[in-house]
Amino acid sequence: MGLFHFGDLAMSRQGRGECISLFLICIFLELCRGEAIVDYVIEMLDIHKSFAGVVANDRINLQIKKGEIHALLGENGAGKSTLMNILFGLYRPDSGEIKIRGKKVKINNPKAASQLGIGMVHQHFMLISDFTVTENLILGMEPSKYGFLNKQKAIKEIERISKRYKLHVDPYAKIENITVGMQQRVEILKVLYRGAEVIIFDEPTAVLMPQEISELIQIMKRLAAEGKSIILITHKLKEIQAAADRVTVIRDGKSIQTVAVHQVTADELAALMTGRQIKLQMNHKPANPKKTVLQIRDLVVSKHNYKHPSLHQLNLEVRQGEIVGIAGVDGNGQSELVEVITGMLKPDSGQILLNGVDMIKKKTREITKLGVGHIPQDRLKYGLVPDFTVEENMILQCYDTSPYSRYGVINSKVITEKTKELIHSFHIRTPSTTIPVRTLSGGNQQKIIIARELDRNPDLVIAVQPTRGLDIGAIAFVYQELLQVRDAGKAVLLVSLELEEIRQLSDRIAVIFEGQIVDMLDARSVDEQYLGLLMAGGKRL
Amino acid sequence: MKFGKIIAGLTVKWQSMQILISILAILFGFICSGLIIWLSGHSPLEGILALWVGIFGSPQAFGEALRMATPLIFAGLSVSFAYKTGLFNIGVEGQLLVGWLVSVWIGYAVQLPSIFHIPFAIFTAWLAGMAWGAVPGFLKAFYGVNEVIVTIMMNYIALYVTGDFIRRFLFADGEKSHAIRPSASLHFSWLTEWTNGSRFHIGFFLAIFCCVLVWFLMQKTTFGYTLRASGYNRYAALYAGMSVKRNIILSMAIAGGLAGVGGAMEGLGTFGFMPIQSAFSGIGFNGIAVALLGGGEPIGIFLSACLFGSLQSAAPTMNFQTGIPSELITVMIALIIFFVAAGPMIYTKILKKYKGGRFFR
Numbered sequence: 001m002g003l004f005h006f007g008d009l010a011m012s013r014q015g016r017g018e019c020i021s022l023f024l025i026c027i028f029l030e031l032c033r034g035e036a037i038v039d040y041v042i043e044m045l046d047i048h049k050s051f052a053g054v055v056a057n058d059r060i061n062l063q064i065k066k067g068e069i070h071a072l073l074g075e076n077g078a079g080k081s082t083l084m085n086i087l088f089g090l091y092r093p094d095s096g097e098i099k100i101r102g103k104k105v106k107i108n109n110p111k112a113a114s115q116l117g118i119g120m121v122h123q124h125f126m127l128i129s130d131f132t133v134t135e136n137l138i139l140g141m142e143p144s145k146y147g148f149l150n151k152q153k154a155i156k157e158i159e160r161i162s163k164r165y166k167l168h169v170d171p172y173a174k175i176e177n178i179t180v181g182m183q184q185r186v187e188i189l190k191v192l193y194r195g196a197e198v199i200i201f202d203e204p205t206a207v208l209m210p211q212e213i214s215e216l217i218q219i220m221k222r223l224a225a226e227g228k229s230i231i232l233i234t235h236k237l238k239e240i241q242a243a244a245d246r247v248t249v250i251r252d253g254k255s256i257q258t259v260a261v262h263q264v265t266a267d268e269l270a271a272l273m274t275g276r277q278i279k280l281q282m283n284h285k286p287a288n289p290k291k292t293v294l295q296i297r298d299l300v301v302s303k304h305n306y307k308h309p310s311l312h313q314l315n316l317e318v319r320q321g322e323i324v325g326i327a328g329v330d331g332n333g334q335s336e337l338v339e340v341i342t343g344m345l346k347p348d349s350g351q352i353l354l355n356g357v358d359m360i361k362k363k364t365r366e367i368t369k370l371g372v373g374h375i376p377q378d379r380l381k382y383g384l385v386p387d388f389t390v391e392e393n394m395i396l397q398c399y400d401t402s403p404y405s406r407y408g409v410i411n412s413k414v415i416t417e418k419t420k421e422l423i424h425s426f427h428i429r430t431p432s433t434t435i436p437v438r439t440l441s442g443g444n445q446q447k448i449i450i451a452r453e454l455d456r457n458p459d460l461v462i463a464v465q466p467t468r469g470l471d472i473g474a475i476a477f478v479y480q481e482l483l484q485v486r487d488a489g490k491a492v493l494l495v496s497l498e499l500e501e502i503r504q505l506s507d508r509i510a511v512i513f514e515g516q517i518v519d520m521l522d523a524r525s526v527d528e529q530y531l532g533l534l535m536a537g538g539k540r541l
Numbered sequence: 542m543k544f545g546k547i548i549a550g551l552t553v554k555w556q557s558m559q560i561l562i563s564i565l566a567i568l569f570g571f572i573c574s575g576l577i578i579w580l581s582g583h584s585p586l587e588g589i590l591a592l593w594v595g596i597f598g599s600p601q602a603f604g605e606a607l608r609m610a611t612p613l614i615f616a617g618l619s620v621s622f623a624y625k626t627g628l629f630n631i632g633v634e635g636q637l638l639v640g641w642l643v644s645v646w647i648g649y650a651v652q653l654p655s656i657f658h659i660p661f662a663i664f665t666a667w668l669a670g671m672a673w674g675a676v677p678g679f680l681k682a683f684y685g686v687n688e689v690i691v692t693i694m695m696n697y698i699a700l701y702v703t704g705d706f707i708r709r710f711l712f713a714d715g716e717k718s719h720a721i722r723p724s725a726s727l728h729f730s731w732l733t734e735w736t737n738g739s740r741f742h743i744g745f746f747l748a749i750f751c752c753v754l755v756w757f758l759m760q761k762t763t764f765g766y767t768l769r770a771s772g773y774n775r776y777a778a779l780y781a782g783m784s785v786k787r788n789i790i791l792s793m794a795i796a797g798g799l800a801g802v803g804g805a806m807e808g809l810g811t812f813g814f815m816p817i818q819s820a821f822s823g824i825g826f827n828g829i830a831v832a833l834l835g836g837g838e839p840i841g842i843f844l845s846a847c848l849f850g851s852l853q854s855a856a857p858t859m860n861f862q863t864g865i866p867s868e869l870i871t872v873m874i875a876l877i878i879f880f881v882a883a884g885p886m887i888y889t890k891i892l893k894k895y896k897g898g899r900f901f902r
Contacts, residue, residue, distance in 0.1 A: 344779060365782030374780070382780040387773045396770070396781045405763045412761075 039066045040102070041198055041229045042087070042118075047096035049082055056082040058253040059096065064198065069220055069230045071240040071261070073273055074250035075443075075471030080233050083250070084200055087231075088120050089113040119196030121187045123203045129176040133169055134158060137190050161192050165222050181212035188219065199223065200231045205239055206469070209329060209497075211532075217243045235273070235471050237266040238500075249273050274473050285487070286524075287507035289319040293460050293491035294341070299350030301336050301515075310336040311347065312515040318460065323482065323492040325506030325523065327499060329535055333515035334495050335377065338464055341493075342374050343367040355459060368397055373458035375449055377465045377495075379442070383449040386438035390430055391419045393437050394452050426451040427477070443474030450481055461485055464495045479505060499531070513537045559836040562884035566834065567848070570877030574869060583865050591862040595855025602858065604736025607745050608811060610850025612637070614748040615803025616828020617835055617842035618755050619796040623674075623688075624837055625759060626792035627772035628681070632692025633800040634825025635699030636673045638818065640666035640801025642703040644808040645815045646711060648721030655724040659809065662725045663747075666805035667798045673699065674797015675790055682786035688793065696821065704817045717816040727810035742810035748846075751799065752839040759839075768792050800825065830878045849874055 042064040049057040057079045064070050074080045085091045087098065089107040097104055100116050107113050110120075127136050134155050143150045158171045167185045175183060184204065191199050201220070205213045220230050220243055232244055240247050240261060248258040249272040256272055264272075294317065301311040310333045318324045326334055339345035341352060343364035352359045359367055368374070376382035384393050395404050395415055403414045419433045428447045430440055437445055446466070453461065463482060467475040482505060486492050496502050502509055506523040511534040519534050575585035596606050616633045623630035644666035653661060677691035711718035727742035735741075759765035771778040771788040778785050803824065808815055831849055835841030852874065856867035880887075 342780075343782070363782060364779070368782055376780055381774070381776045383777065385770050385774040385777045388770070392766070395766075396777065399766050399781075400763045408762050408764055410761050410763060410766060 040064060041066045041100065043099040043102075044083065044087060045097050045099070047083060047086060047098075048094045049086060049091060050094060055253050057086070057093070060250065060253070060255045061258075062248055062255065063258070064229050064231060065246075066229055067224050067227050068245040069224050069232060069243055071232045071234060071244035071247040072250065073235060073237075073240060073247050073269060075235060075273060075473060078250045078273075078471075079253040080250055081202070082253075084120070084202065084231070084233060087113065087118060088200065114194055114196070117195060117197035118200070119191030119194060119198070120200040120202065121184065121191060121204060123206060125183050125187055127175045127183060127186060129174075131175060132171070133173050133175065133178075133186050133189075134171040136175060136186060137171075137193050141194070158189065158193065161189060165192070165219065165226065167219065179212075180207050181209070181215065184208070184212075184216065185219070188223075196228070198229045198231065200233065202233045203235075204232070205234070205236065213239070214242075237269050237472075240269065241266060251275055270472055274471075287322040287486065289322040289507070290489065292317055292319050293355060294318040294493065295351075295353040296341075297351040297353075299337075299340060299352065300348045301333075301340060301345065302348050310515050311340065311350075314350070314512075314516055316510060316517055318491040318493050320459075320491050321486060321489045322507040323486050323494055323505050325502035325509045326493065326495040326512050327502045327509050327531060327535060328497075328512035330497050332512050334464070334512060336515070337512070338374070338377075338462055338495060341367075341462060342372060369401075371457075371459035373453035373456060373461040375446075375453055375461070375463040375466050377468070379445050379449055380438075384437050384445060387436050389434045390423070390428075390437055390440075390448060391415050391433045393448055394419045394422060397452060398456060422448075422451040422455060426481075442469050443471060443477075446470060446474065446478065450478065454481065454485060458490065460491045460493065462493045462495070465497065466494070467496075467498070467501060499528075499535075503528075511535055560841075562881060563834050563836060563841065563845070566877050566880035566884055569880045570873055573876045574873040577872060578865055578869065581865070583863055587863045588859055588865050588869075591859040591865070592852065592855045594862070595858030596851040598858070599737060600735065601737040601739040602855070604732075604739030604741030606851035606854045607847070608739060608741045608850075609854040610847045611742070611745045611748050611810065612803040612806045612824045613827055613831050613846035613850050614752065614843055615799050615806065616824050617831030617846050618751060618839065619674075619799040619803065620828050620832035621835070621837040621839075621842060622755060622759075622799060623792055623796035624832065625772050626768045626788060627775065628678070628789065628793060628796075629689050630674070630692060630793065630796045630800075631689050631829070632674065632677060632695050632797070632825070633803075633828045634821045634823075635692070635696035636670040636797040636800035637804035637807075637822070637825055638696075638699040638703045639673045640670040640804030641808040641815050642706060642718075642804070643669040643801070644725075644805035645718050645721055648725030648809055648813075649711060649719045651725075652722065653724060658722070658724040659727065662721075662809055663802055663805045666801045666808070668801070670801015670804065671794045671798040674800065675794040678790040678793025681793070682789040696825070700818055700821060703815070707815060707817050711815075713814070718814045720814045721809060725809055726813060727806070728813075740811055742806075744806040744810045747802070748806070749843065751802070752843050755799070756839040800828070803828075827874070830874060833878060833881050 040063045042062070044060065044062040047057050047060045047062075060079065060083055062072070062083065072080050072083070082091065086093050087107065089109045089112050092108070098107060099105065105116060107116065128139070131139075134151055137158060138151070138154045143153045155171045158169070161167070162169045162171070167189055169182065169185050169189050175186065178186075184207070188199070204216060208216060217239070220232070224230055224245075232240070234240060244261045246258060246260050247269065249256040249269065251273060296314060296316040299311050299314040314333070314337065316324070326337070328334060336345060340347045341359075343359065343362055343366070347360065350360070354367070354370055354372065357370065359370070362370070380386055385396065391412070398404055399410070403411060404418070405411060416433055422428070423430060423433065426447050428444050428451065430444060437448060440448075450466070461482070466478050466482070470478065482492055482494070494502065494505055503523060503526065509521045509523050509526060509531070510517045511519050511521065511531065513535065514537065521531065571589075575589070578585045578588045595602055597603055616637065619633050619636070620630050644662045647662040647665050648658070651658065651661065673695060677686075677688045677695060680686040680691055681688045707718045713719045727744050728740070729743055732741055732743065733739065759769065767778065767783045768788050768791070770781065771783060771785045775785050778788070807822075807824075827849060831842055831846045834845035834848075835843070852870050856870040859865055859870075860867040
C-alpha cells in the first residue's frame with residue numbers, strides 16, 4: 001500500500017480516474033493477500049524425495065490449518081509415511097520447503113520436530129508395559145528436584161491435561177493393565193505433555209474396537225476445538241468422513257487434491273485415491289451351501305493361555321459354498337481356534353473333522369495336504385519368509401511335492417514358471433521372481449500368500465485378518481478372491497477383528513466370546529447392536 | 542565425496558552389499574596393516590611383496606598356502622551351514638579336534654587298502670564331528686539351551702578329552718599320537734612332486750567338492766530349503782509344518798560333521814598324527830572369520846579361506862625377508878574381520894549421506 005502515492009494523481013480529472021482504478025487494484029491486491037494469509041500452521045511445499053531412484057514424494061503440497069483435522073488419504077506405498085517422516089524429521093527432503101506458522105524451518109530429527117510442536121502418535125505404541133502411565137510420560141525428560149525424581153509435579157500436569165481434553169487417563173495405572181484404547185490415549189497424552197500443537201496420528205484405528213474408534217474420534221474433535229491441529233493418516237474412508245474437516249489425497253507420490261470432506265462422497269474419495277473406480281460394497285449372491293466340510297465338536301484348549309481356558313467346548317460347522325465369519329473382540333480364542341484347526345496347537349479334547357476325517361492327531365503338514373489353505377494373521381511372521389525370494393515363498397506349502405521337487409531335489413525351472421503364472425493371474429506387482437519378498441509392498445505380499453494358498457485348490461480356506469494393513473484396491477481384490485473361492489464350492493472360515501469386513505463377506509456370523517461360539521447369526525439379517533452385545537459377552541451375563 | 546557416490550551407485554546396482562563389503566574390508570584391512578607396518582619402522586611395500594613371494598613365489602609356497610586353506614574351508618562351511626539355520630556354531634574347534642583324533646585313530650589302528658582306508662577314516666571323522674555337533678543341537682531344540690554356550694564348553698571338553706585319549710591309547714614320543722599308516726595318508730607322491738615337496742594333499746579337492754555339495758544341499762534340495770526356512774523365519778516354518786526341532790539338530794550335526802572332516806584333513810593330511818594340544822588350533826575360530834568374510838556362501842568361503850590360509854602360510858616368509866613379525870598376519874586378519882563386521886554400519890552411513898535414506902521405501 002505504501003508504494004502508491006495518491007496525492008500526485010489527485011490533480012487532474014484524468015488523474016482522478018487513474019486514482020480510482022489504482023485504488024481498486026489496491027483493494028483487489030489486499031483481498032488476494034487476505035486469501036493467502038489464512039492461518040496455516042504447517043505448510044509443506046513442493047516436497048520431493050526419492051530413494052535410490054524411486055520417487056516417494058513428487059512435489060507434494062500439504063497445508064494444515066490451525067484447529068483442523070486434516071486427513072492424509074492414500075494407498076500403501078503412496079508416500080504418506082514418507083511425507084510424515086519428513087515432517088517428523090526422520091528423513092530430509094531432496095527439495096521443497098517446510099514452513100511452520102509461516103516461518104521456514106529445517107527439521108533434522110524428531111527432537112527438533114518435537115521442539116517445533118509436532119508430535120506423533122505411532123501405530124505401534126512406544127510404551128514400557130512395566131511402567132505406570134506417569135513413568136512412561138516423563139521418560140527422557142524426568143522432572144527432578146535436588147537430583148531426585150519429582151513425580152508429583154508430573155502427575156499434577158498429567159491430571160490437568162487429561163481433564164482438559166477428557167482423556168480419563170489414570171496416571172498411576174500400569175500400562176500392562178490398561179486396554180489398547182487407553183494405551184493410545186496415553187500416547188496422545190504423551191504428545192500433549194510435550195507441548196505439541198500439531199499431532200500426527202498414524203493409522204490410529206487399526207488396533208481399536210468399534211466403540212474405541214468413536215471415542216477416539218471424539219477426542220480428536222475435542223483437541224481440534226482447543227486449537228490443536230491434527231493430521232490423520234489413514235486409508236479408511238469411513239473414518240475420514242466421521243472425523244476430518246479436510247482431506248488431502250496422495251497417489252503415486254503426488255498430492256492429487258485437497259478437498260473439504262463434506263463436499264465429497266466416499267466413492268469419489270476412493271476413486272481419487274486409487275485413480276480408478278472401485279466399488280467396496282460387495283453385492284454378492286446368496287450362498288448355496290452344500291455338505292459340511294469342517295465340523296468342530298466340543299473343542300477344548302486349556303493350557304495355551306494361563307488366564308482362562310482359551311477354547312471352551314467350542315462347536316462350529318462350515319459348509320461348502322459358504323463363508324462363515326468369526327466375529328469377536330481380540331483375544332477371545334480366535335487365534336487358538338485357527339492354530340488348532342491347522343495343527344499348530346494340540347487341543348486337550350474335542351473333535352475336528354475335515355470331510356469326515358478326524359484331524360486331531362494329524363500334523364500341520366498332513367492337514368495342509370488334506371486340503372486346508374491358511375492365510376495367516378501375521379503375514380511377515382507366519383505367512384512368508386521375508387528373506388526368501390518370491391519363488392521360494394510360493395513353494396512354502398508344496399516344496400516337497402511333485403513337480404516342484406523330485407527325490408528331494410528342487411526343480412527351479414518348474415517353480416519359476418509356476419511363479420510367473422501366479423504373478424500374472426493374481427496381478428502381483430514385483431520387479432522379478434527372485435527378489436526377496438521383504439522388499440515388496442504389504443498388498444503384494446498378501447497376494448503372494450493368497451495365490452499360494454488358493455492355487456492348491458483347498459477344500460477349506462481359513463483367512464485370518466486377510467486385509468490387515470492393506471489399501472482399498474488390495475482389499476477389494478482379497479474380497480473378490482474369497483467370494484470366488486466360495487462360489488467355486490469351497491468352505492471359507494473368515495476370522496477378522498473388523499466387524500465391517502465380517503458383515504460384508506460372511507453368509508453366517510459366528511460370535512466368539514471367551515472361547516465359545518455364543519451365537520450363530522444370519523449375516524443378511526443381523527442387527528449390529530445385538531452383535532456388539534454378543535461380542536461383549538452380553539449373552540453370558 | 543565422489544568415492545561415496547561410487548559406492549552408493551554400485552550397491553544399488555548389485556542389490557546386495559555383501560560382495561562389496563567383503564572386497565572393501567580386505568582393501569581397508571590391507572591399508573591399515575600397511576599403516577601399522579609403516580609405524581613399526583618397516584616398509585609396507587616390502588612387506589606386501591614378501592607376502593606375494595610367500596604365496597606365489599614357488600610351487601612349494603603355493604602348495605603350502607592351499608594346504609593351509611583346506612581345513613579353513615571346512616571350518617568356514619561348518620559355521621555358515623549352522624548359521625543358515627539360524628544357529629551360531631562356535632564349536633567348530635571342538636568338533637574338529639574330535640574328528641582329527643578319530644581319523645588318526647582309524648588311520649593308525651585299522652589295516653585296509655588305501656582306497657578303502659582313506660574314505661573310512663574320513664567317514665568316521667565325519668561321524669565323530671556329527672555326534673559332537675548334535676549334542677548342542679539337541680539341547681537347543683528340546684530344552685532351548687543356548688548353543689553358543691554349549692559349543693564353547695564342548696570345545697574345552699574336546700580339547701582335554703582328546704589329549705587324555707592320546708595319552709592313554711595312542712601315545713608316541715614327543716607329546717603326540719602314533720603316526721597313521723601310509724595307506725590312510727592323503728599325501729600322494731605326484732602332488733608332493735608337483736608342488737616341490739610341500740605338504741599339499743588331496744584334501745584340498747575334497748574341500749572343493751564339499752563346497753559344491755553344501756551349495757547344492759542348501760540351494761537345490763528340499764532339505765536345504767526347510768533348513769533355510771527354519772533359520773530365516775521359524776514361525777513361517779512352523780506354519781508350513783516343518784519340524785524346526787529336527788532341523789536344528791540336523792543342521793548342527795551336519796555342521797559338526799563338516800568340522801570333523803576338517804580335522805581329518807589335519808590328521809590324515811598335514812600332520813599324519815595328532816599332537817597333544819595345549820591350546821586350541823585356532824582353525825575353528827578362523828572358520829568364523831572365513832564364513833563372515835565369505836558372506837556365508839560356499840564360493841565366498843572358498844575364496845576367503847584361500848586368502849586367510851595363504852596369508853598365514855606366507856607369514857614366516859615375510860618375517861624372514863623383511864623382519865616384520867609374523868603375528869602381523871593375525872592383526873591383518875583381525876582388521877579385515879573388523880571391517881566386515883563394521884561394514885554394514887559404515888557403508889550404510891556412507892549411503893545415507895549420499896542417498897539420504899534407506900534403499901527401499
